[in-house]
Amino acid sequence: MRIGELARITGCTPRSLRHYEAQGLIAAERAVNGYRDYDERAATRVRNIRRLLDAGLTLDDVRLFLPCLDGDVAAAAPSPAGVRVGLQRLAVLESRIAAQVAVRDRLAAALHDAAAACVVDLEHPVGLGLVAVPGQPDPRKDQA
Amino acid sequence: MRIGELARITGCTPRSLRHYEAQGLIAAERAVNGYRDYDERAATRVRNIRRLLDAGLTLDDVRLFLPCLDGDVAAAAPSPAGVRVGLQRLAVLESRIAAQVAVRDRLAAALHDAAAACVVDLEHPVGLGLVAVPGQPDPRKDQA
DNA sequence: CTTGACCCTGCCACTGGCGGCAGGGTCGGA
DNA sequence: TCCGACCCTGCCGCCAGTGGCAGGGTCAAG
Numbered sequence: 001m002r003i004g005e006l007a008r009i010t011g012c013t014p015r016s017l018r019h020y021e022a023q024g025l026i027a028a029e030r031a032v033n034g035y036r037d038y039d040e041r042a043a044t045r046v047r048n049i050r051r052l053l054d055a056g057l058t059l060d061d062v063r064l065f066l067p068c069l070d071g072d073v074a075a076a077a078p079s080p081a082g083v084r085v086g087l088q089r090l091a092v093l094e095s096r097i098a099a100q101v102a103v104r105d106r107l108a109a110a111l112h113d114a115a116a117a118c119v120v121d122l123e124h125p126v127g128l129g130l131v132a133v134p135g136q137p138d139p140r141k142d143q144a
Numbered sequence: 145m146r147i148g149e150l151a152r153i154t155g156c157t158p159r160s161l162r163h164y165e166a167q168g169l170i171a172a173e174r175a176v177n178g179y180r181d182y183d184e185r186a187a188t189r190v191r192n193i194r195r196l197l198d199a200g201l202t203l204d205d206v207r208l209f210l211p212c213l214d215g216d217v218a219a220a221a222p223s224p225a226g227v228r229v230g231l232q233r234l235a236v237l238e239s240r241i242a243a244q245v246a247v248r249d250r251l252a253a254a255l256h257d258a259a260a261a262c263v264v265d266l267e268h269p270v271g272l273g274l275v276a277v278p279g280q281p282d283p284r285k286d287q288a
Numbered sequence: 289c290t291t292g293a294c295c296c297t298g299c300c301a302c303t304g305g306c307g308g309c310a311g312g313g314t315c316g317g318a
Numbered sequence: 319t320c321c322g323a324c325c326c327t328g329c330c331g332c333c334a335g336t337g338g339c340a341g342g343g344t345c346a347a348g
Contacts, residue, residue, distance in 0.1 A: 004324065014325085019306060033314055035325055055254050056247035058304070086255045093248040097241060103200035104237040110199050111230045148294065158295085159336060177344055179295055202334070 001038045003028075010046040017046065023059050025049055025066070045069045056093055061085050145182045147172075154190040161190065167203050169193055169210070200237055205229050 003014045010017075020026045021036075026045055028036035048069045052062045062069075064085050147158045154161075164170045165180075170189055172180035196206045208229050 015306065056251040083255060083258050086251060090248065090251050090255065093244060093251065097244050097248060100237060100241050104234065104241060107200040107230060107234050111227060111234065114227050
């Protein structure tokens, strides 16, 4: 099977497959003309990779699953290493989410205050340039 | 004031200040020797930039606030354009958070299943104590 | 005169998973 | 014989905000 067919049946692009290969996640024989030649296990492998990626792991994480990528990862007995990786990644996700939630809350609060201030200050013609003539070039080197 | 001093009083690095300048967010006079020479408003400006960055905006967003960066952004009457930018960024943050939460939930579910399967497979003496504490991962070389 | 602190420009690296392009080779069918 | 589909390698770009380095200039104090 060549790269195009594998891409079709796995639902990813040839570009991705080459990327996975470059990352050492999949391998392929080479035909005499240099074309990659995949066997049927490649599809399973790629689907497993996608499954792990979709679960929030990185390609780097996936590399740790190499030994079992040819089996049914979803149904396989979980390896301690795999679980550990998953937990680490989960922690990363959690902290990243928490950070972004904090940022969002700050922004939301700022906007809330701004909205409140707006109501008050709409009596005054807010001299912030952007208000009256949004299309006008600012004194400074401006763009929008 | 030269870049080092401005960096000190604003709490960011000279590197960042040069970056902001390259992005068109701050400006400086130049001394005869080529050194940047900032006036005292620069500190306010930089602090405003940091404030907006901390609120979750990007440097690109901040550019839209140029006309009012010299005032007290936090207390200033908000411009509609600024609010609009904030709302857009808020929406971006929201969707990004939602996506990551979805990923996290998938991963958590997978780990949950794995943990369940593990109970069966606990004939192997594996370090799965981690499973019990999904929020408290292995405090090792782990970061975002 | 020398040291050392500071400044300058400009460029690469990083994260992460590709997209896209350039420039070329290979192959089957009309 | 030519077209078009497919394949190859290799490199840049993206998002964002720096960190870090190279290689140099400037200046005041010792």
